[in-house]
Amino acid sequence: MKILNKKIHIRVAGGVAGGAVIFSIIASLIWFYISYHQEVDRSRSQIKQIITTVEQTASIALYLGNKELAEEVLSGLEANDIISAARLTSQNGLTASFENRDVINQSETAVVFPILSPFDKSEYVGDLLVYPNQQYIENNAVSLAKMQAIVLVTYSITIALLTLFIVNKILTEPMKNIANRFHLIAPGDSTRIDVPLAHQNNEIGALVKDINGLLSAVNNQIDNERELRAETENLSKKFRLIFERASAGIGLLDASNQLIVANPALLRLLGQTFILDTERFTKTDFTGYFFDPSVIKEFIEDFWAKPGNQFSSMDVQLRHKVRAADRWVHCLFSKVEDINNPDDSLLEVVVYDITERAEREQNIIYEAEHDAITMLLNRRAGMSKLENSVIDAEKKQRNFAILMIDLDGFKHVNDTYGHDAGDKVIIEVANRIKQFFRGSDVVARWGGDEFLIGFSFNPSYETAVTDIAADLQHQISLPVKIGHEQTATVGSSIGISLYPDNDNSISSLIEKADEAMYFVKNNGKNFFKFYDANVAKPIDNKSLSTHK
Numbered sequence: 425m426k427i428l429n430k431k432i433h434i435r436v437a438g439g440v441a442g443g444a445v446i447f448s449i450i451a452s453l454i455w456f457y458i459s460y461h462q463e464v465d466r467s468r469s470q471i472k473q474i475i476t477t478v479e480q481t482a483s484i485a486l487y488l489g490n491k492e493l494a495e496e497v498l499s500g501l502e503a504n505d506i507i508s509a510a511r512l513t514s515q516n517g518l519t520a521s522f523e524n525r526d527v528i529n530q531s532e533t534a535v536v537f538p539i540l541s542p543f544d545k546s547e548y549v550g551d552l553l554v555y556p557n558q559q560y561i562e563n564n565a566v567s568l569a570k571m572q573a574i575v576l577v578t579y580s581i582t583i584a585l586l587t588l589f590i591v592n593k594i595l596t597e598p599m600k601n602i603a604n605r606f607h608l609i610a611p612g613d614s615t616r617i618d619v620p621l622a623h624q625n626n627e628i629g630a631l632v633k634d635i636n637g638l639l640s641a642v643n644n645q646i647d648n649e650r651e652l653r654a655e656t657e658n659l660s661k662k663f664r665l666i667f668e669r670a671s672a673g674i675g676l677l678d679a680s681n682q683l684i685v686a687n688p689a690l691l692r693l694l695g696q697t698f699i700l701d702t703e704r705f706t707k708t709d710f711t712g713y714f715f716d717p718s719v720i721k722e723f724i725e726d727f728w729a730k731p732g733n734q735f736s737s738m739d740v741q742l743r744h745k746v747r748a749a750d751r752w753v754h755c756l757f758s759k760v761e762d763i764n765n766p767d768d769s770l771l772e773v774v775v776y777d778i779t780e781r782a783e784r785e786q787n788i789i790y791e792a793e794h795d796a797i798t799m800l801l802n803r804r805a806g807m808s809k810l811e812n813s814v815i816d817a818e819k820k821q822r823n824f825a826i827l828m829i830d831l832d833g834f835k836h837v838n839d840t841y842g843h844d845a846g847d848k849v850i851i852e853v854a855n856r857i858k859q860f861f862r863g864s865d866v867v868a869r870w871g872g873d874e875f876l877i878g879f880s881f882n883p884s885y886e887t888a889v890t891d892i893a894a895d896l897q898h899q900i901s902l903p904v905k906i907g908h909e910q911t912a913t914v915g916s917s918i919g920i921s922l923y924p925d926n927d928n929s930i931s932s933l934i935e936k937a938d939e940a941m942y943f944v945k946n947n948g949k950n951f952f953k954f955y956d957a958n959v960a961k962p963i964d965n966k967s968l969s970t971h972k
Contacts, residue, residue, distance in 0.1 A: 612646050917952075
Protein backbone atom coordinates (compact mmCIF):
# COMPACT_ATOMS: atom_id res chain seq x y z
CA MET A 425 0.00 0.00 0.00
CA LYS A 426 2.90 2.37 0.76
CA ILE A 427 4.43 1.80 -2.68
CA LEU A 428 1.04 2.37 -4.29
CA ASN A 429 0.69 5.66 -2.39
CA LYS A 430 3.94 6.88 -3.88
CA LYS A 431 3.46 5.76 -7.47
CA ILE A 432 -0.19 5.74 -8.42
CA HIS A 433 -0.28 9.44 -9.39
CA ILE A 434 2.97 9.00 -11.32
CA ARG A 435 1.49 6.03 -13.13
CA VAL A 436 -1.67 7.93 -13.99
CA ALA A 437 0.29 10.99 -15.13
CA GLY A 438 2.68 8.89 -17.15
CA GLY A 439 -0.15 6.94 -18.71
CA VAL A 440 -2.10 10.06 -19.71
CA ALA A 441 0.99 11.95 -20.91
CA GLY A 442 2.37 8.98 -22.79
CA GLY A 443 -0.96 8.34 -24.45
CA ALA A 444 -1.27 12.01 -25.39
CA VAL A 445 2.25 12.13 -26.87
CA ILE A 446 1.75 8.96 -28.88
CA PHE A 447 -1.62 10.17 -30.11
CA SER A 448 -0.18 13.61 -31.00
CA ILE A 449 2.71 12.10 -32.95
CA ILE A 450 0.52 9.72 -34.92
CA ALA A 451 -2.17 12.38 -35.52
CA SER A 452 0.44 14.99 -36.52
CA LEU A 453 2.04 12.66 -39.04
CA ILE A 454 -1.31 11.82 -40.56
CA TRP A 455 -2.39 15.46 -40.55
CA PHE A 456 0.95 16.55 -42.03
CA TYR A 457 0.58 14.06 -44.85
CA ILE A 458 -2.99 15.09 -45.58
CA SER A 459 -2.23 18.87 -45.36
CA TYR A 460 0.80 18.54 -47.57
CA HIS A 461 -1.08 16.83 -50.37
CA GLN A 462 -4.03 19.15 -50.02
CA GLU A 463 -1.76 22.19 -50.40
CA VAL A 464 -0.03 20.68 -53.43
CA ASP A 465 -3.35 19.92 -55.05
CA ARG A 466 -4.58 23.44 -54.23
CA SER A 467 -1.47 25.00 -55.86
CA ARG A 468 -2.00 22.99 -59.02
CA SER A 469 -5.63 23.98 -59.03
CA GLN A 470 -4.52 27.64 -58.78
CA ILE A 471 -2.25 27.15 -61.81
CA LYS A 472 -5.21 25.88 -63.81
CA GLN A 473 -7.29 28.84 -62.71
CA ILE A 474 -4.51 31.25 -63.70
CA ILE A 475 -4.17 29.60 -67.13
CA THR A 476 -7.92 29.88 -67.56
CA THR A 477 -7.71 33.69 -67.01
CA VAL A 478 -4.97 34.16 -69.60
CA GLU A 479 -6.10 31.50 -72.04
CA GLN A 480 -8.25 33.91 -74.17
CA THR A 481 -5.44 36.43 -74.43
CA ALA A 482 -2.90 33.77 -75.30
CA SER A 483 -5.26 32.40 -77.94
CA ILE A 484 -5.50 35.82 -79.64
CA ALA A 485 -1.74 36.37 -79.42
CA LEU A 486 -1.00 33.05 -81.01
CA TYR A 487 -3.73 33.39 -83.62
CA LEU A 488 -2.51 36.85 -84.68
CA GLY A 489 1.14 35.93 -84.23
CA ASN A 490 1.58 39.00 -81.99
CA LYS A 491 4.71 38.46 -79.91
CA GLU A 492 4.19 41.55 -77.75
CA LEU A 493 0.78 40.34 -76.69
CA ALA A 494 2.24 36.86 -76.07
CA GLU A 495 5.01 38.30 -73.86
CA GLU A 496 2.40 40.29 -71.97
CA VAL A 497 0.57 37.06 -71.25
CA LEU A 498 3.82 35.48 -70.05
CA SER A 499 4.69 38.45 -67.89
CA GLY A 500 1.33 37.99 -66.13
CA LEU A 501 2.20 34.38 -65.49
CA GLU A 502 5.67 35.25 -64.34
CA ALA A 503 4.18 37.43 -61.61
CA ASN A 504 2.78 34.29 -59.88
CA ASP A 505 5.18 32.58 -57.44
CA ILE A 506 3.73 29.17 -58.11
CA ILE A 507 4.92 29.29 -61.75
CA SER A 508 8.62 29.14 -62.37
CA ALA A 509 8.62 29.12 -66.22
CA ALA A 510 6.24 29.25 -69.15
CA ARG A 511 6.42 29.10 -72.98
CA LEU A 512 3.93 30.01 -75.72
CA THR A 513 4.39 28.28 -79.01
CA SER A 514 2.17 28.76 -82.09
CA GLN A 515 1.66 26.65 -85.17
CA ASN A 516 3.17 29.45 -87.21
CA GLY A 517 6.49 29.37 -85.40
CA LEU A 518 5.86 32.14 -82.83
CA THR A 519 7.65 31.46 -79.54
CA ALA A 520 7.67 33.52 -76.38
CA SER A 521 8.85 32.43 -72.94
CA PHE A 522 10.30 33.24 -69.55
CA GLU A 523 12.18 30.65 -67.63
CA ASN A 524 14.50 29.83 -64.75
CA ARG A 525 16.86 27.28 -66.25
CA ASP A 526 17.76 25.69 -62.92
CA VAL A 527 14.17 25.21 -61.99
CA ILE A 528 13.26 23.83 -65.37
CA ASN A 529 16.16 21.39 -65.42
CA GLN A 530 15.33 20.10 -61.93
CA SER A 531 11.64 19.92 -62.57
CA GLU A 532 10.33 16.57 -63.46
CA THR A 533 6.91 17.68 -64.56
CA ALA A 534 5.44 20.32 -66.85
CA VAL A 535 1.84 21.11 -67.60
CA VAL A 536 0.90 21.57 -71.26
CA PHE A 537 -2.24 23.53 -72.08
CA PRO A 538 -3.43 23.39 -75.73
CA ILE A 539 -4.49 26.80 -77.07
CA LEU A 540 -7.52 26.88 -79.39
CA SER A 541 -8.52 29.53 -81.90
CA PRO A 542 -10.58 32.36 -80.44
CA PHE A 543 -12.95 32.08 -83.36
CA ASP A 544 -13.06 28.39 -83.98
CA LYS A 545 -12.82 26.14 -80.98
CA SER A 546 -12.03 23.21 -83.12
CA GLU A 547 -8.90 24.88 -84.55
CA TYR A 548 -5.64 24.32 -82.67
CA VAL A 549 -3.30 27.35 -82.76
CA GLY A 550 -0.53 26.50 -80.26
CA ASP A 551 0.56 25.34 -76.81
CA LEU A 552 1.14 26.93 -73.43
CA LEU A 553 3.79 25.08 -71.51
CA VAL A 554 3.83 25.87 -67.77
CA TYR A 555 6.39 24.71 -65.20
CA PRO A 556 5.00 24.84 -61.64
CA ASN A 557 7.39 26.19 -58.96
CA GLN A 558 7.62 22.85 -57.22
CA GLN A 559 9.99 24.07 -54.53
CA TYR A 560 7.71 26.95 -53.64
CA ILE A 561 4.65 24.74 -53.61
CA GLU A 562 6.33 22.11 -51.41
CA ASN A 563 7.74 24.74 -49.05
CA ASN A 564 4.32 26.30 -48.80
CA ALA A 565 2.70 22.89 -48.19
CA VAL A 566 5.31 21.88 -45.57
CA SER A 567 5.01 25.18 -43.75
CA LEU A 568 1.24 24.96 -43.60
CA ALA A 569 1.32 21.29 -42.58
CA LYS A 570 3.85 22.03 -39.80
CA MET A 571 1.71 24.82 -38.48
CA GLN A 572 -1.35 22.60 -38.40
CA ALA A 573 0.64 19.75 -36.80
CA ILE A 574 2.01 22.09 -34.11
CA VAL A 575 -1.50 23.30 -33.39
CA LEU A 576 -2.70 19.69 -33.16
CA VAL A 577 0.15 18.65 -30.83
CA THR A 578 -0.42 21.71 -28.65
CA TYR A 579 -4.10 20.95 -28.51
CA SER A 580 -3.48 17.30 -27.63
CA ILE A 581 -0.97 18.16 -24.90
CA THR A 582 -3.33 20.77 -23.50
CA ILE A 583 -6.17 18.26 -23.42
CA ALA A 584 -3.85 15.66 -21.82
CA LEU A 585 -2.70 18.08 -19.11
CA LEU A 586 -6.26 19.13 -18.45
CA THR A 587 -7.34 15.47 -18.29
CA LEU A 588 -4.45 14.67 -15.98
CA PHE A 589 -5.35 17.55 -13.72
CA ILE A 590 -9.00 16.53 -13.61
CA VAL A 591 -8.20 12.84 -13.05
CA ASN A 592 -5.72 13.77 -10.32
CA LYS A 593 -8.21 16.00 -8.55
CA ILE A 594 -11.23 13.76 -8.96
CA LEU A 595 -9.68 10.28 -8.70
CA THR A 596 -5.95 10.06 -7.99
CA GLU A 597 -5.67 12.50 -5.12
CA PRO A 598 -8.69 11.13 -3.20
CA MET A 599 -7.48 7.56 -3.72
CA LYS A 600 -4.02 8.54 -2.54
CA ASN A 601 -5.43 10.20 0.57
CA ILE A 602 -7.64 7.16 1.27
CA ALA A 603 -4.66 4.82 0.90
CA ASN A 604 -2.49 6.95 3.20
CA ARG A 605 -5.26 7.13 5.77
CA PHE A 606 -5.87 3.40 5.55
CA HIS A 607 -2.16 2.73 6.03
CA LEU A 608 -2.17 4.67 9.31
CA ILE A 609 -5.01 2.61 10.83
CA ALA A 610 -3.69 -0.23 12.98
CA PRO A 611 -5.67 -3.49 13.44
CA GLY A 612 -8.17 -3.01 16.23
CA ASP A 613 -8.09 0.80 15.94
CA SER A 614 -11.50 2.46 16.14
CA THR A 615 -10.47 5.25 13.74
CA ARG A 616 -12.29 5.31 10.41
CA ILE A 617 -11.67 6.96 7.01
CA ASP A 618 -13.65 10.08 6.19
CA VAL A 619 -15.43 10.19 2.82
CA PRO A 620 -13.75 12.89 0.62
CA LEU A 621 -15.90 15.90 -0.23
CA ALA A 622 -18.05 15.60 -3.34
CA HIS A 623 -17.56 11.82 -3.31
CA GLN A 624 -20.33 10.78 -0.95
CA ASN A 625 -22.50 9.30 -3.70
CA ASN A 626 -19.99 7.92 -6.18
CA GLU A 627 -17.71 4.90 -6.36
CA ILE A 628 -15.02 6.46 -4.13
CA GLY A 629 -17.61 7.08 -1.42
CA ALA A 630 -18.83 3.49 -1.76
CA LEU A 631 -15.23 2.27 -1.55
CA VAL A 632 -14.60 4.23 1.66
CA LYS A 633 -17.81 2.90 3.19
CA ASP A 634 -16.84 -0.65 2.26
CA ILE A 635 -13.36 -0.15 3.75
CA ASN A 636 -14.86 1.21 6.97
CA GLY A 637 -17.24 -1.73 7.07
CA LEU A 638 -14.34 -4.11 6.55
CA LEU A 639 -12.38 -2.42 9.35
CA SER A 640 -15.37 -2.77 11.68
CA ALA A 641 -15.75 -6.44 10.74
CA VAL A 642 -12.01 -7.02 11.31
CA ASN A 643 -12.21 -5.28 14.69
CA ASN A 644 -15.20 -7.41 15.66
CA GLN A 645 -13.33 -10.53 14.60
CA ILE A 646 -10.24 -9.43 16.55
CA ASP A 647 -12.38 -8.82 19.63
CA ASN A 648 -14.03 -12.21 19.21
CA GLU A 649 -10.65 -13.89 18.76
CA ARG A 650 -9.32 -12.16 21.85
CA GLU A 651 -12.30 -13.36 23.85
CA LEU A 652 -11.97 -16.84 22.38
CA ARG A 653 -8.22 -16.85 23.07
CA ALA A 654 -8.86 -15.76 26.65
CA GLU A 655 -11.47 -18.51 27.06
CA THR A 656 -9.15 -21.05 25.43
CA GLU A 657 -6.29 -20.05 27.69
CA ASN A 658 -8.58 -20.24 30.70
CA LEU A 659 -9.82 -23.68 29.67
CA SER A 660 -6.26 -24.74 28.89
CA LYS A 661 -5.19 -23.70 32.38
CA LYS A 662 -8.11 -25.60 33.89
CA PHE A 663 -7.44 -28.72 31.82
CA ARG A 664 -3.72 -28.53 32.59
CA LEU A 665 -4.53 -28.08 36.27
CA ILE A 666 -6.84 -31.10 36.09
CA PHE A 667 -4.22 -33.06 34.16
CA GLU A 668 -1.40 -32.19 36.53
CA ARG A 669 -3.36 -32.33 39.80
CA ALA A 670 -5.58 -35.30 38.97
CA SER A 671 -5.38 -38.15 41.45
CA ALA A 672 -5.80 -40.63 38.59
CA GLY A 673 -2.92 -41.34 36.25
CA ILE A 674 -3.52 -40.12 32.69
CA GLY A 675 -1.38 -40.99 29.67
CA LEU A 676 -1.29 -41.50 25.91
CA LEU A 677 0.04 -44.57 24.10
CA ASP A 678 0.94 -44.87 20.45
CA ALA A 679 0.28 -47.90 18.26
CA SER A 680 3.43 -49.65 19.55
CA ASN A 681 2.44 -49.26 23.22
CA GLN A 682 4.97 -46.50 23.78
CA LEU A 683 4.05 -44.08 26.56
CA ILE A 684 4.40 -40.60 25.03
CA VAL A 685 2.48 -38.43 27.52
CA ALA A 686 1.92 -38.92 31.24
CA ASN A 687 0.73 -36.75 34.09
CA PRO A 688 2.51 -36.68 37.49
CA ALA A 689 -0.03 -39.05 39.06
CA LEU A 690 0.72 -41.70 36.44
CA LEU A 691 4.44 -41.21 36.89
CA ARG A 692 4.06 -41.73 40.62
CA LEU A 693 1.99 -44.86 40.06
CA LEU A 694 4.64 -46.20 37.70
CA GLY A 695 7.38 -45.30 40.13
CA GLN A 696 8.82 -42.42 38.05
CA THR A 697 9.94 -39.22 39.78
CA PHE A 698 11.01 -37.25 36.71
CA ILE A 699 8.90 -35.41 34.14
CA LEU A 700 8.20 -37.46 31.05
CA ASP A 701 8.64 -35.79 27.67
CA THR A 702 8.25 -37.20 24.18
CA GLU A 703 11.78 -36.46 23.03
CA ARG A 704 13.45 -38.47 25.78
CA PHE A 705 11.00 -41.30 26.20
CA THR A 706 9.88 -42.36 22.74
CA LYS A 707 10.89 -45.92 23.64
CA THR A 708 9.19 -46.14 27.05
CA ASP A 709 7.21 -49.38 26.88
CA PHE A 710 4.00 -49.02 28.89
CA THR A 711 3.55 -52.79 29.25
CA GLY A 712 6.98 -53.09 30.88
CA TYR A 713 5.67 -51.51 34.07
CA PHE A 714 3.43 -54.49 34.85
CA PHE A 715 4.01 -57.80 36.56
CA ASP A 716 2.95 -59.76 33.48
CA PRO A 717 3.55 -57.58 30.36
CA SER A 718 2.12 -60.20 28.01
CA VAL A 719 -1.32 -59.99 29.65
CA ILE A 720 -1.75 -56.25 29.21
CA LYS A 721 -0.12 -56.35 25.76
CA GLU A 722 -2.63 -58.93 24.58
CA PHE A 723 -5.46 -56.90 26.12
CA ILE A 724 -4.37 -53.72 24.25
CA GLU A 725 -4.01 -55.60 20.96
CA ASP A 726 -7.56 -56.96 21.31
CA PHE A 727 -8.82 -53.47 22.16
CA TRP A 728 -7.19 -51.93 19.04
CA ALA A 729 -8.88 -54.61 16.94
CA LYS A 730 -12.35 -53.65 18.21
CA PRO A 731 -14.30 -51.34 15.85
CA GLY A 732 -15.35 -47.87 16.96
CA ASN A 733 -14.26 -45.82 19.95
CA GLN A 734 -15.28 -48.06 22.80
CA PHE A 735 -14.08 -48.11 26.39
CA SER A 736 -12.45 -51.08 27.99
CA SER A 737 -10.89 -51.67 31.38
CA MET A 738 -8.91 -54.21 33.32
CA ASP A 739 -7.36 -54.72 36.74
CA VAL A 740 -3.69 -55.56 36.56
CA GLN A 741 -0.76 -55.91 38.93
CA LEU A 742 2.20 -53.55 38.66
CA ARG A 743 5.73 -54.89 38.49
CA HIS A 744 7.28 -55.69 41.86
CA LYS A 745 9.95 -53.44 43.24
CA VAL A 746 12.58 -54.59 45.65
CA ARG A 747 11.07 -54.92 49.13
CA ALA A 748 7.80 -53.39 47.99
CA ALA A 749 4.28 -54.69 48.50
CA ASP A 750 2.10 -55.75 45.60
CA ARG A 751 0.31 -52.89 43.87
CA TRP A 752 -2.80 -53.20 41.73
CA VAL A 753 -4.23 -50.65 39.31
CA HIS A 754 -7.44 -50.29 37.32
CA CYS A 755 -6.71 -49.24 33.70
CA LEU A 756 -9.43 -47.62 31.57
CA PHE A 757 -8.62 -47.47 27.84
CA SER A 758 -10.21 -45.39 25.07
CA LYS A 759 -9.19 -44.59 21.50
CA VAL A 760 -8.15 -41.12 20.34
CA GLU A 761 -8.60 -41.56 16.59
CA ASP A 762 -7.49 -39.25 13.77
CA ILE A 763 -10.08 -39.63 10.98
CA ASN A 764 -7.78 -38.16 8.32
CA ASN A 765 -4.79 -40.25 9.36
CA PRO A 766 -5.80 -43.43 11.23
CA ASP A 767 -2.15 -44.51 11.55
CA ASP A 768 -1.59 -41.62 13.98
CA SER A 769 -4.37 -42.71 16.34
CA LEU A 770 -3.50 -42.87 20.02
CA LEU A 771 -4.74 -44.77 23.04
CA GLU A 772 -5.77 -42.86 26.14
CA VAL A 773 -5.29 -44.66 29.42
CA VAL A 774 -6.60 -43.60 32.83
CA VAL A 775 -5.02 -45.49 35.72
CA TYR A 776 -6.38 -45.74 39.30
CA ASP A 777 -4.56 -47.25 42.25
CA ILE A 778 -6.83 -50.01 43.57
CA THR A 779 -4.29 -51.72 45.81
CA GLU A 780 -6.40 -51.30 48.94
CA ARG A 781 -9.53 -52.43 47.14
CA ALA A 782 -7.72 -55.38 45.61
CA GLU A 783 -6.37 -56.34 49.01
CA ARG A 784 -9.84 -56.10 50.51
CA GLU A 785 -11.27 -58.18 47.67
CA GLN A 786 -8.48 -60.73 48.05
CA ASN A 787 -9.06 -60.85 51.80
CA ILE A 788 -12.79 -61.30 51.26
CA ILE A 789 -12.15 -64.03 48.69
CA TYR A 790 -9.56 -65.62 50.97
CA GLU A 791 -11.91 -65.56 53.94
CA ALA A 792 -14.72 -66.94 51.79
CA GLU A 793 -12.54 -69.80 50.55
CA HIS A 794 -10.53 -70.64 53.68
CA ASP A 795 -11.29 -72.02 57.08
CA ALA A 796 -11.03 -69.34 59.74
CA ILE A 797 -9.11 -71.54 62.23
CA THR A 798 -6.70 -73.59 60.09
CA MET A 799 -6.47 -71.20 57.04
CA LEU A 800 -6.90 -74.27 54.84
CA LEU A 801 -9.36 -74.32 51.96
CA ASN A 802 -12.93 -74.76 53.09
CA ARG A 803 -15.22 -77.38 51.66
CA ARG A 804 -16.60 -75.27 48.77
CA ALA A 805 -13.20 -73.94 47.66
CA GLY A 806 -11.63 -77.37 48.08
CA MET A 807 -14.28 -78.91 45.85
CA SER A 808 -13.66 -76.33 43.13
CA LYS A 809 -9.91 -76.78 43.27
CA LEU A 810 -10.28 -80.56 43.19
CA GLU A 811 -12.17 -80.38 39.89
CA ASN A 812 -9.47 -78.18 38.29
CA SER A 813 -6.68 -80.35 39.71
CA VAL A 814 -8.17 -83.54 38.26
CA ILE A 815 -8.52 -81.88 34.84
CA ASP A 816 -4.91 -80.72 35.02
CA ALA A 817 -3.74 -84.20 36.03
CA GLU A 818 -5.59 -85.72 33.08
CA LYS A 819 -3.88 -83.31 30.70
CA LYS A 820 -0.47 -84.22 32.16
CA GLN A 821 -1.31 -87.95 32.12
CA ARG A 822 -0.89 -88.30 35.86
CA ASN A 823 -3.02 -90.16 38.39
CA PHE A 824 -4.83 -88.45 41.22
CA ALA A 825 -5.45 -89.49 44.83
CA ILE A 826 -8.04 -88.24 47.29
CA LEU A 827 -7.44 -88.81 51.03
CA MET A 828 -10.28 -88.34 53.50
CA ILE A 829 -8.84 -87.97 57.06
CA ASP A 830 -10.76 -88.12 60.30
CA LEU A 831 -8.94 -87.54 63.60
CA ASP A 832 -9.16 -90.31 66.19
CA GLY A 833 -9.50 -89.24 69.82
CA PHE A 834 -10.24 -85.59 69.04
CA LYS A 835 -13.52 -85.64 71.00
CA HIS A 836 -11.60 -86.79 74.10
CA VAL A 837 -9.24 -83.80 73.74
CA ASN A 838 -12.17 -81.39 73.50
CA ASP A 839 -13.95 -82.95 76.45
CA THR A 840 -10.82 -83.17 78.62
CA TYR A 841 -8.91 -79.99 77.83
CA GLY A 842 -11.59 -77.72 76.35
CA HIS A 843 -12.30 -76.26 72.93
CA ASP A 844 -9.25 -73.96 72.97
CA ALA A 845 -7.02 -76.98 73.28
CA GLY A 846 -9.05 -78.67 70.54
CA ASP A 847 -8.48 -75.66 68.27
CA LYS A 848 -4.75 -75.85 68.92
CA VAL A 849 -4.73 -79.51 67.98
CA ILE A 850 -6.69 -78.81 64.78
CA ILE A 851 -4.31 -75.95 63.81
CA GLU A 852 -1.19 -78.02 64.49
CA VAL A 853 -2.53 -81.00 62.54
CA ALA A 854 -3.38 -78.66 59.61
CA ASN A 855 0.16 -77.25 59.64
CA ARG A 856 1.66 -80.74 59.67
CA ILE A 857 -0.52 -81.79 56.76
CA LYS A 858 0.41 -78.68 54.68
CA GLN A 859 4.11 -79.50 55.04
CA PHE A 860 3.60 -82.66 52.99
CA PHE A 861 2.04 -81.08 49.91
CA ARG A 862 2.71 -78.56 47.16
CA GLY A 863 0.84 -75.33 46.52
CA SER A 864 -0.89 -76.96 43.55
CA ASP A 865 -2.23 -79.80 45.73
CA VAL A 866 -5.57 -79.60 47.51
CA VAL A 867 -5.54 -79.43 51.31
CA ALA A 868 -8.95 -78.56 52.79
CA ARG A 869 -10.72 -78.74 56.12
CA TRP A 870 -13.78 -80.80 55.23
CA GLY A 871 -15.60 -80.70 58.54
CA GLY A 872 -15.01 -80.36 62.30
CA ASP A 873 -12.08 -82.80 62.58
CA GLU A 874 -12.10 -84.01 58.95
CA PHE A 875 -9.56 -83.07 56.32
CA LEU A 876 -9.53 -83.79 52.60
CA ILE A 877 -6.35 -84.00 50.56
CA GLY A 878 -5.99 -84.28 46.79
CA PHE A 879 -2.74 -84.60 44.84
CA SER A 880 -1.46 -85.93 41.54
CA PHE A 881 1.32 -88.49 41.24
CA ASN A 882 3.28 -90.38 38.65
CA PRO A 883 1.55 -93.67 37.77
CA SER A 884 4.91 -95.40 37.59
CA TYR A 885 5.49 -94.61 41.29
CA GLU A 886 3.34 -97.44 42.67
CA THR A 887 3.93 -96.81 46.38
CA ALA A 888 3.62 -93.00 46.19
CA VAL A 889 0.20 -92.83 47.86
CA THR A 890 1.04 -95.54 50.40
CA ASP A 891 4.23 -93.77 51.44
CA ILE A 892 2.51 -90.41 51.81
CA ALA A 893 -0.39 -91.90 53.81
CA ALA A 894 1.97 -93.71 56.16
CA ASP A 895 4.17 -90.69 56.78
CA LEU A 896 1.12 -88.49 57.21
CA GLN A 897 -0.35 -90.78 59.89
CA HIS A 898 2.97 -90.78 61.70
CA GLN A 899 3.15 -86.94 61.74
CA ILE A 900 -0.44 -86.60 62.93
CA SER A 901 0.14 -89.03 65.77
CA LEU A 902 2.95 -86.98 67.31
CA PRO A 903 2.08 -85.12 70.53
CA VAL A 904 0.66 -81.61 70.26
CA LYS A 905 1.44 -78.93 72.87
CA ILE A 906 -1.77 -77.43 74.20
CA GLY A 907 -0.30 -75.16 76.91
CA HIS A 908 0.67 -75.35 80.55
CA GLU A 909 3.32 -77.92 79.60
CA GLN A 910 0.58 -80.30 78.57
CA THR A 911 0.33 -82.28 75.36
CA ALA A 912 -2.42 -84.09 73.57
CA THR A 913 -2.26 -86.96 71.12
CA VAL A 914 -4.68 -87.85 68.33
CA GLY A 915 -4.70 -90.51 65.65
CA SER A 916 -6.12 -90.59 62.14
CA SER A 917 -8.36 -92.78 60.06
CA ILE A 918 -7.68 -92.32 56.35
CA GLY A 919 -9.77 -93.43 53.38
CA ILE A 920 -8.24 -93.28 49.91
CA SER A 921 -9.78 -93.27 46.41
CA LEU A 922 -7.83 -93.10 43.14
CA TYR A 923 -8.44 -91.46 39.79
CA PRO A 924 -9.01 -93.01 37.32
CA ASP A 925 -8.91 -96.47 38.99
CA ASN A 926 -11.97 -95.98 41.19
CA ASP A 927 -13.97 -93.36 39.27
CA ASN A 928 -13.77 -90.25 37.03
CA SER A 929 -16.22 -88.09 38.97
CA ILE A 930 -14.94 -85.92 41.79
CA SER A 931 -18.08 -86.37 43.87
CA SER A 932 -17.90 -90.13 43.42
CA LEU A 933 -14.23 -90.22 44.33
CA ILE A 934 -14.96 -88.23 47.50
CA GLU A 935 -17.79 -90.61 48.42
CA LYS A 936 -15.54 -93.63 47.90
CA ALA A 937 -12.76 -92.09 49.98
CA ASP A 938 -15.35 -91.31 52.65
CA GLU A 939 -16.58 -94.94 52.57
CA ALA A 940 -13.06 -96.24 52.95
CA MET A 941 -12.45 -93.81 55.85
CA TYR A 942 -15.61 -94.99 57.68
CA PHE A 943 -14.52 -98.56 57.09
CA VAL A 944 -11.34 -97.71 58.97
CA LYS A 945 -13.29 -95.95 61.74
CA ASN A 946 -15.50 -98.99 62.17
CA ASN A 947 -12.66 -101.44 62.11
CA GLY A 948 -10.19 -100.32 64.71
CA LYS A 949 -9.24 -96.83 63.58
CA ASN A 950 -5.79 -95.33 63.13
CA PHE A 951 -4.86 -96.92 59.82
CA PHE A 952 -5.51 -96.13 56.15
CA LYS A 953 -7.44 -98.05 53.53
CA PHE A 954 -7.81 -97.86 49.71
CA TYR A 955 -11.31 -98.10 48.42
CA ASP A 956 -12.10 -101.58 47.16
CA ALA A 957 -15.63 -102.30 45.96
CA ASN A 958 -15.10 -106.08 45.92
CA VAL A 959 -13.99 -106.48 49.54
CA ALA A 960 -16.66 -106.29 52.17
CA LYS A 961 -14.20 -106.69 54.99
CA PRO A 962 -11.33 -104.34 55.63
CA ILE A 963 -8.05 -105.27 53.99
CA ASP A 964 -5.38 -105.73 56.60
CA ASN A 965 -3.13 -102.81 55.91
CA LYS A 966 -1.51 -102.91 59.33
CA SER A 967 1.51 -104.51 57.80
CA LEU A 968 1.78 -101.53 55.47
CA SER A 969 1.46 -98.95 58.22
CA THR A 970 3.69 -99.10 61.19
CA HIS A 971 2.09 -96.00 62.71
CA LYS A 972 -1.53 -96.58 63.81
